[in-house]
Amino acid sequence: MSQRGQSNYFPVLTGVRALAAYLVFISHYDYVFDEGFPQWLRRFFHEFHIGVTVFFVLSGFLITYRYYHNFQLSGKWFRQYVKNRVARIYPMYFLLTTGAFIYYYFTHDTSITKNYPSPVGLYFMNIFFARGFFYQLWDTGIAQGWSLTVEECFYFSAPIIFYIAIKYKKFYVQPVIITLTGVLLVLIFRHVNWWGFFGNFTFMMLYTFLGRCFEFFVGIQLALWLLKRGFTRKNNVSFTYIGFGLIFVFVLVMAMLPIPQGWIAGLQHPVGIVLNNYLISSAIGLFFYGLLTEQTAVKSVLSMPFVELLGKASYIFYLIHLGYMYGFLHHAWDWLNERVFDLYGNWGVDWKSPFENDQVNLVYAFIVLNAISIFLFKFIEEPLNHAIRKSGFLIKPTARHQN
Template sequence: MNISKPRQDKTKSNIYRPDVDGLRALAVTAVIAGHTFENWFPRGYLGVDAFFVISGFVITLSLVSRSGTSFGLFLAAFSLRRIKRLFPALLVCIGLTCAILLFVDPAPKKSLLTGAAALFGVSNFSLYFQELDYFSPSIRYNGFTHTWSLGVEEQFYLLFPLLFWVAFKPSQSRSSRRLLCVILPLCMLSLLGFVFFQTRAPMAAYYLMPLRFWELGLGVASAAFLYHRPDRFYTVGRFLRAPLLMAAMTVVFILPYGSAVLGHLLIVALTTALLFAGGKETDQTQLLTNRPTRYVGNISYSLYLWHWPFLTFGLLAPSSIWANPLVSIGSALFVAILSYHFVEQPVQRIKTPRPRLWHFAGAFASVFCVIAVVAAGNSYRKSVWVSRFEAAMHPDFSPLPGSNLPFYPTCVVGDSIPLKPDTFDKCTFAPQTDGERTFWVMGDSHAGHLQGTFLKMRDDHGYGFHLVETPGMSFPVVETESFPARSTLFQQVRDRWKPGDIVVLSRLHFTRTDPLRVRETFNRWVKEVDTLADELAGSGIGLFLVGPPPMFMFEDIRACAPDDELSCSLQRGKLEEVVDVVHRDLGRIARKHENTEFIDLFSELCAETSDVCSPIQDGYFLFRDRDHLNVEGAARMSGRFQAAVEALN
């Protein structure tokens, strides 16, 4: 996120606005407070929305007064200014953060990949796909989660110069009216998309630039309006009172109201209003223009960059001083001050009157050098030192038999991974013994995490199996009215199964909340399964209904100590009541249909003789996260499945 202070010429439309620095300070304070004290500032993350509006406003004011030139020179100069303002502090932050993560993070891969993506301005895409990945660790343990906003802005800056040049024509008419006519309809389309996807694909609405364009675009439109009709701009501003607007923003950051869309709309509207309110120096409030506040605004870019890594260090090293959030933020503030004075400012002062090829080549070379050094450091770390945590972890999945392809994404179909013509064949494995049965495993990520079970049963008994996971979608599908990919896969299963084969259904039964609750779709799903059991019986097909494993409360498996089975344990009694609700209905269906068996995973993973459930056994993790088994944990369930096969016979 470009929240560094730009150098602006004091022209009629391009005047340094001290209140904008103060507004940056307010926004960065809200973001840090929201990330550090989420219970007190549940909507503090909306400060990023304020930054988007400010960024569009400032970047437009920096362009409208520039003299005409060719588009090539205009684009090169624009890009070089972006690189000078963003990359130096970002390179230093990512390089140093990665170095620390190699020592404190037992599983740094996701963070390192996100950091590399941030250097190319695409970390929002990386994080978007991680969020859609049900195997992804908690984003709070990713040292670069916050760089998604940088990706949004950098992608906007790839598009904006072209829009600005076509609409404003710096070398010709310099008409901001035309710029308004281009930007405002695009903002409206973006806003409609943002609202539409909030309920249908919230991660897309959150991370992707086209659905955030309206926020940056409103900043652009405000600056264009100031350039086009400064008198009207100032007139509107006189009716707005900055202290009241700031108080309203604070309320929005603090109150835990329900609608996410409403929060975004309010913050964007209030930020835009504050830009109007400070249009004239005489209308600017001391709350935003006093020296300490403006200084925080000046260092806000570096402060934003560094606050998240220090909070992550505290999670990864809970015995360190960084585990105290006040120490983490104090450390971030200290490093941000150093970054501003010794990285940002020196580079900003370097004169580059005319862009040269070596300027861009040097920037890219620096990026690749940082990536190469971090990759070499990670390779060296793995070659000379394996942490106790890494030694205790089993793989999430095994390579597919025969092809050695990875299970994810080969055998996963969802919103971001379409069903391919060869998915079924790649994820279906014939019995190793002629005439042996095949298991047809279907469901969401809780079907996928059973891969280790069926690999072991195939090795031990020669069974075949088919397993394609559909994250977030159970089978039968009850989460949506239809899911064509799953319907296609089931039809392919029907074309292949033979009498004696077994359909295996596994799904997420609980909400990921404290306390746990049975998901709202469960009763409807049970009715669909009851009907399916009758259909399968008519074809001579068996049915296994897999019960839930324990669901733990830890946020990330890295919060657990492999040598202490109680470190992430949970009282068995806390789970029994909600587990019994699921077991009762699954057991009822199994008793009703002769072709159906109920598989009790909970009792296998959380013995009745124990008072607690633990994701760790004998110093090794059986889970990859709070409710998904890893390949070893799943393999240990094969005995339960084999007993069910014998009972069905």
């Protein structure tokens, strides 16, 4: 299929968003598998943070596929581009981050501020994505929101990346230069006591765009390949299953690595960084290529309307699955568990409570969080997205709005 005949929207990749968010969810709650599960399997689940890598490769692909052939280095184009990105990312992030700091105001939960002396200043660092450059602050506010700093850096860099690739034919050298810039910043600032601004190499490589740019470039390369060659293939190689298999082979290797002192996962081992940033991202690129050019059972499942809906709501799920909103659910299960046992006491029975098992409670939380995400997507995120696109923010709306 030609590039012009292919829509900019891919239902299967929307379904992939749900898969990515659920992988991250599992990685954050692997501790519930503490009984009856071998240690290596717990470590394997703990490395499912690769869902973030899936998001990064996906962003590189979608931004390139939608904008590469129509971008212009003009104020009008850039304002429309930024408006689209703000409409997609910012409203829910702003609302949920504000909620996190309101929660801090009433609870003084230090997981929100990490003892930063100015909660108000930190709030503005969070809503403007600046906290993601500081090793001591990257997981403040909505902790998992650090990845949005990385995303925003890519969004602003993408037009420049496209321009250099087209005008100067310099594509592959760009991730090298970007990463070396990160290395230089660490060398300059690692001994400066400024809340860990580019404070160490592990932080730079795993939590900043400068270290993780290659993942976006994998997506960029995939988009350029398909824009040039189309979606019709002459071979029957099952890239869907090869890519999927390689992803989890690399994850298993990562799970076997020793965890460096002061860190919490094999990801943070030097070999883990190479596996995650380069090998796993490349395998994800193969997986996406297969999904887009093959008809498989995996594609059929990920393209199902309900899975597509979960994918559309997955951004909200990602933002609420960890932190104060999950904490409310955890306290709710504890409260319900106590009420159930009070009821059993009144009845004079010794039954098991449906809320006493952590693994079952996690399933409840997973279902409820998805329900909340779908509700917020339908009634807040989607309406705000459309409202911003139709508004005069940055630029007056045109008849045709890009995604």
